[in-house]
Amino acid sequence: MFETFSQALLEMFVQSFWETLVMVGISGTLGAAIGVPLGVYLRLTDTGGVLQNHAANRVVGVVINAVRSTPFIILLVAVIPFTRFITGSSIGTAAAVVPLTLAAGPFVARLVETALREVDNGLVEAAQAMGATTSQIVGKVLLPEALPGIVAALTVTFVSLTGYSAMAGAIGGGGLGDLGIRYGYQRFLPEVMAAVVLLLIVFVQAVQSAGDRLVRHLSHR
Structure with missing residues (x-):
């Protein structure tokens, strides 16, 4: 079994893991940049919202x-x-970032909207009574109060994107998913597939644990 993991294959694992980190990191960050403002807008324009x-x-x-x-x-x-x-191409890591970002943005938006709904309306009304502008209400009331929920939402998003990035390997998106399909499935090397799955599990667990710790820290401030 261990003979399968040659030096060249181990180097591919390192490269593929790096590609997964790049895909998840960039698309998650861009998705948050799109989704958080969208979520705020949905809350503000909803029934009872400021706008x-x-x-x-x-x-x-x-x-x-x-x-x-x-x-x-x-x-x-x-x-x-x-x-x-x-990106100038439909395959590769950079190309995979585009659909991953498009999937992440709306996902984040709905989760952020849900987190903002949990903020006590009394706080918003008090801010309005004191003459706060919409941007002040968002920046000093809604976002700070909903921050633990927003961080939890982003954690879920990064975990989901890890699974999506593996799926992107089906069309040559690179990363661990691509490695698992090309070597684990197409070349009938189940030990490679098992190693890919194990790496993804460890990575997801690390992301989830880090997110959970940050949420607990923010909740107890």
Whole structure:
């Protein structure tokens, strides 16, 4: 069994793990940059929100739901022309970041919206009574109060993106998923597939544990 893991294959594991880190890290960061403002907007324009606007809320909500309801493997293929336009290629790590980001943004938006709903409306009303602007309410009331929930949402997002990044290997997206498919499945090396799965489990556990610790720290401030 151990004879399978040659020096060259071990180097591929290191490279593939790095590619997975890059895909998850960049797409998670970009997804958060898109999703957090969207989640805030959904909360502000919702019923009882500071900027209540049912029509705008419904339109944005429909778009977000449409992306979220699309299976990721289909999204991967559907956005290939857009991916090629952005990165110049439809395969590779950089190309995989595009659909991963598109999947992460709406996912984060809904989770952030849910976290913001947990903020006591009394705090918002008190801020309004003191003449706070919308940006002050968002920056000094909503986001600070919902921060543990937002961090938990981002943790879930990074964990989900790890699974999505492995799926991206099915179309040459690189990373551990690609390694598992090419060597573990196509070359009938189950020990390679098992090693890929073990690495992904360890990585997900590390991300989840780090996120949980940060949430506990923020909750007890």
